[in-house]
Amino acid sequence: xxxxxxxxxxxxxxxxxxxxWRLTGxxxxxxxxxxxxxxxxxxxxxKFCALMLFSTxxxxxxxxxxxxxxxxxxxxxxxxxxxxxxxxxxxFFKYGNFAVTNVNTVVSWxxxxxxxxxxxxxxxxxxxxxxxxxxxxxxxSYRGVITPTRNFFxxxxxxxxxxxxxxxPIVRFRQIDQDFENIDRADRTADxxxxxxxxxxxxxxxxLIADTIAAVIDPALVKYAELSTVGxxxxxxxxxxxxxxxxxxxSDMAVGLGHMFGFRLPQNFNSPYKxxxxxxxxxxxxxxxxxxFRDYVYFSLGxxxxxxxxxxxxxxxxxxxxxxxxxANWLYIVFGAYQGLLLILHRMVRGKxxxxxxxxxxxxxxGLWLVGLAIFRASGFxxxxxxxxxMFTWQAGASFVGAGVLIVMLVIAAVIAHWAPxxxxxxxxxxxxxxxxxxxxxxxxxxxxxxxxxxxxxxFQF
Amino acid sequence: MKTVKTRHxxxxxxxxxxxxxxxxxxxDVGLRLMSIDPLTFRAWEALxxxxxxxxxxxxxxxxxNARSYGDLAALGNFPELRQYRPERFTTDALGFRNAPEILxxxxxxxxxxxxxVVGSGVSDDxxxxxxxxxxxxxxxxxxxxxxxxxxxxxxxxxxxxxxxGHRLVIRLYxxxxxxxxxxxxxxxxxxxxxxxxxxxxxxxxxxxxxLLTVSPLQSLSGHAWKAVANDRILPNRYAANVVRATLAxxxxxxxxxxxxxxxxxxxxxxxxxxxxxxxxxxxxxxxLVAILVPSKYRVYRPFLVNQSPIGQPAADDLGRLxxxxxxxxxxxxxxxxxxxxxxxRHLQRGEYLYWxxxxxxxxxxxxxxxxxxxxxxxxxxxxxxxxxxPAARTP
Numbered sequence: 001x002x003x004x005x006x007x008x009x010x011x012x013x014x015x016x017x018x019x020x021w022r023l024t025g026x027x028x029x030x031x032x033x034x035x036x037x038x039x040x041x042x043x044x045x046x047k048f049c050a051l052m053l054f055s056t057x058x059x060x061x062x063x064x065x066x067x068x069x070x071x072x073x074x075x076x077x078x079x080x081x082x083x084x085x086x087x088x089x090x091x092f093f094k095y096g097n098f099a100v101t102n103v104n105t106v107v108s109w110x111x112x113x114x115x116x117x118x119x120x121x122x123x124x125x126x127x128x129x130x131x132x133x134x135x136x137x138x139x140x141s142y143r144g145v146i147t148p149t150r151n152f153f154x155x156x157x158x159x160x161x162x163x164x165x166x167x168x169p170i171v172r173f174r175q176i177d178q179d180f181e182n183i184d185r186a187d188r189t190a191d192x193x194x195x196x197x198x199x200x201x202x203x204x205x206x207x208l209i210a211d212t213i214a215a216v217i218d219p220a221l222v223k224y225a226e227l228s229t230v231g232x233x234x235x236x237x238x239x240x241x242x243x244x245x246x247x248x249x250x251s252d253m254a255v256g257l258g259h260m261f262g263f264r265l266p267q268n269f270n271s272p273y274k275x276x277x278x279x280x281x282x283x284x285x286x287x288x289x290x291x292x293f294r295d296y297v298y299f300s301l302g303x304x305x306x307x308x309x310x311x312x313x314x315x316x317x318x319x320x321x322x323x324x325x326x327x328a329n330w331l332y333i334v335f336g337a338y339q340g341l342l343l344i345l346h347r348m349v350r351g352k353x354x355x356x357x358x359x360x361x362x363x364x365x366x367g368l369w370l371v372g373l374a375i376f377r378a379s380g381f382x383x384x385x386x387x388x389x390x391m392f393t394w395q396a397g398a399s400f401v402g403a404g405v406l407i408v409m410l411v412i413a414a415v416i417a418h419w420a421p422x423x424x425x426x427x428x429x430x431x432x433x434x435x436x437x438x439x440x441x442x443x444x445x446x447x448x449x450x451x452x453x454x455x456x457x458x459x460f461q462f
Numbered sequence: 463m464k465t466v467k468t469r470h471x472x473x474x475x476x477x478x479x480x481x482x483x484x485x486x487x488x489x490d491v492g493l494r495l496m497s498i499d500p501l502t503f504r505a506w507e508a509l510x511x512x513x514x515x516x517x518x519x520x521x522x523x524x525x526x527n528a529r530s531y532g533d534l535a536a537l538g539n540f541p542e543l544r545q546y547r548p549e550r551f552t553t554d555a556l557g558f559r560n561a562p563e564i565l566x567x568x569x570x571x572x573x574x575x576x577x578x579v580v581g582s583g584v585s586d587d588x589x590x591x592x593x594x595x596x597x598x599x600x601x602x603x604x605x606x607x608x609x610x611x612x613x614x615x616x617x618x619x620x621x622x623x624x625x626x627g628h629r630l631v632i633r634l635y636x637x638x639x640x641x642x643x644x645x646x647x648x649x650x651x652x653x654x655x656x657x658x659x660x661x662x663x664x665x666x667x668x669x670x671x672x673l674l675t676v677s678p679l680q681s682l683s684g685h686a687w688k689a690v691a692n693d694r695i696l697p698n699r700y701a702a703n704v705v706r707a708t709l710a711x712x713x714x715x716x717x718x719x720x721x722x723x724x725x726x727x728x729x730x731x732x733x734x735x736x737x738x739x740x741x742x743x744x745x746x747x748x749x750l751v752a753i754l755v756p757s758k759y760r761v762y763r764p765f766l767v768n769q770s771p772i773g774q775p776a777a778d779d780l781g782r783l784x785x786x787x788x789x790x791x792x793x794x795x796x797x798x799x800x801x802x803x804x805x806x807r808h809l810q811r812g813e814y815l816y817w818x819x820x821x822x823x824x825x826x827x828x829x830x831x832x833x834x835x836x837x838x839x840x841x842x843x844x845x846x847x848x849x850x851x852p853a854a855r856t857p
Contacts, residue, residue, distance in 0.1 A: 192476035196474075219699070402695065428475075430474070447683050
């Protein structure tokens with residue numbers, strides 16, 4: 001079930017919301033949130049609910065054990081076992097066939113005849129997100145950053161909280177622990193308007209901007225070989241805004257839904273296209289993911305408190321893992337390596353870079369990001385090379401349908417992404433004319449949704 | 463002291479958007495209570511909405527559309543390729559496409575099968591059963607349905623409702639249609655339950671299902687989308703559903719993409735089903751004959767230009783089925799050679815046996831098919847006046 005689907009808007013959300021606020025007391029609300037999370041998840045594949053429950057139970061028990069045991073060896077075990085289990089699940093479902101394919105390829109390169117069978121694996125939606133929820137919980141419990149909860153339903157509600165379940169943000173337990181504690185004292189009306197404001201803006205970002213751009217560039221990119229240089233740039237530029245408004249829109253909707261239920265989810269996108277260097281961009285882009293890798297991988301490797309060479313190594317490893325997180329594909333790893341390389345280069349020329357005018361740095365940062373997105377969007381290395389070739393060597397080519405609409409959308413998207421305040425910078429107190437405008441646009445989107453299947457979010461595949 | 467001016471809650475998004483959702487929901491519900499006929503381009507959708515469980519279409523309905531057009535033109539969103547034609551579609555009290563008075567007449571045979579039996583884009587007097595009735599001088603009952611489900615129990619139950627002059631069932635099977643299968647135990651139980659349910663309750667259930675599953679607002683929104691995604695403003699996202707091909711004479715013909723893509727795929731013959739059908743009908747002293755209809759792509763592929771090679775020989779499923787049925791002793795007529803030859807002959811005159819914009823055969827196609835069937839198996843002269851006649855001749 002998608003946030004931008006009629007079944008969610010007409011059935012799931014109203015029922016969940018009304019029952020939640022009808023219940024009083026912590027426990028009933030925890031239970032209800034957990035149930036609604038599992039119902040929400042089961043709309044994709046009910047069979048995988050058991051997997052999520054298993055992951056939840058293991059992490060909960062690990063947390064309980066960490067509460068009880070002070071012996072360092074036992075405590076380490078309480079981290080290693082569940083984290084390994086989580087990563088094994090993630091590895092099997094997400095990277096199993098990738099590994100098999102690569103082993104087979106390497107063996108055939110050296111003249112062998114390995115025929116490891118390709119497994120018939122279905123990737124459970126959201127596994128990359130909820131396993132990270134549980135991993136952060138265990139590690140933070142071990143590090144003493146949080147006190148593990150004794151309440152299973154509270155923890156289950158945290159893992160399966162429907163607003164952040166399938167595509168994040170990767171909310172850490174400590175970020176909403178207080179909201180969970182105060183769940184019985186939450187005020188229904190306090191954040192209702194703010195919640196709906198976030199939700200509507202996210203909805204419009206997704207349906208009006210991201211999906212319209214996708215409607216033009218997706219068919220054009222299928223015939224990428226026919227694109228001209230201008231066409232290739234338009235498509236990659238379009239993808240840059242599509243992926244941003246798609247995921248930032250989703251995150252805003254998640255934050256809005258959180259507000260409606262008394263949770264303050266953290267900001268996931270802080271105007272990344274206003275970034276003045278690549279490190280700044282990664283501090284603003286998918287913040288919950290980049291901070292996860294920073295805190296649990298980069299810092300664990302030594303971060304920047306080591307030699308220059310080792311710092312560069314740490315950056316490269318971290319960013320390649322960020323790339324790999326996006327999917328079992330060498331292109332994502334190359335995308336991550338490219339980002340790692342940019343971060344290393346940035347560290348090397350930081351002084352000179354800072355001396356450039358701000359607008360130059362912004363444009364250059366965005367340009368470098370676009371090159372990375374050409375790799376990210378490609379369906380294979382052939383397409384990636386072709387797109388980059390078209391972008392940087394002048395080539396004539398065919399026009400594509402919807403180019404006019406795309407240009408209009410790009411202008412609107414650029415104004416919002418590069419200049420307008422983001423949703424966390426807004427006050428969410430709208431004048432009647434703004435409310436009326438939002439309502440009209442929301443009504444148009446709803447009408448649009450009736451006639452077309454809601455487009456899934458790009459990040460659902462990760 | 464400064465007073466803080468608070469905005470009236472009615473002008474905040476937390477109030478306006480839920481209200482808007484509620485209004486849209488009510489509009490949706492309200493529109494569902496109205497007829498969807500004005501939003502349909504052909505009878506099919508209009509008459510399927512409120513059909514009772516177990517029925518082919520909504521019983522006792524008459525649908526008239528002066529500008530009906532083909533399913534493929536709609537599916538691929540090609541308004542410029544529509545072939546407008548008038549369509550009159552009438553259903554009897556049992557929900558099949560027949561004149562209402564047919565239930566009081568002597569019936570020579572039951573014609574069962576899928577949409578090729580029902581007739582798509584043709585009027586009541588141009589369906590295969592109407593053509594056969596005219597040629598054979600005896601009423602042939604149109605028992606075609608959307609699903610193309612032909613089950614002995616249901617055929618026999620239907621026969622009991624009719625005045626059968628000749629115990630003959632003509633089973634039409636179209637290439638590319640779902641492979642027929644014996645219903646599962648659960649499906650049989652459900653069908654039995656439905657059959658025992660009073661007609662009024664079934665009608666109510668059909669109406670409820672129609673209200674729940676068909677949204678005119680969705681249809682309106684779909685129309686709006688198609689108007690924009692027209693390959694001028696936005697790319698036509700529906701075009702991939704349909705293959706647009708050019709005939710040697712320059713005309714454009716549409717084909718269902720799945721039909722083209724699966725052309726060379728061998729399919730299961732499902733002989734179990736055919737044996738079961740034959741045995742159960744024979745036990746009830748009914749004769750069974752089978753008509754095999756080629757897909758539009760099989761008939762017209764030789765006349766298309768710029769067709770990419772299909773790599774391997776096209777699977778001749780109908781030919782295999784024909785041989786298997788003959789071996790089983792079921793009289794069978796495979797219309798493939800006949801329609802292919804006729805298509806070539808008519809193409810020279812710029813005439814077609816199938817609609818250019820639809821998956822189905824047109825009035826000319828049904829007329830030719832009826833003539834071929836009549837030539838193969840003429841009904842005995844007393845078919846409409848005696849209670850039983852000998853079995854159809856095996857060719």
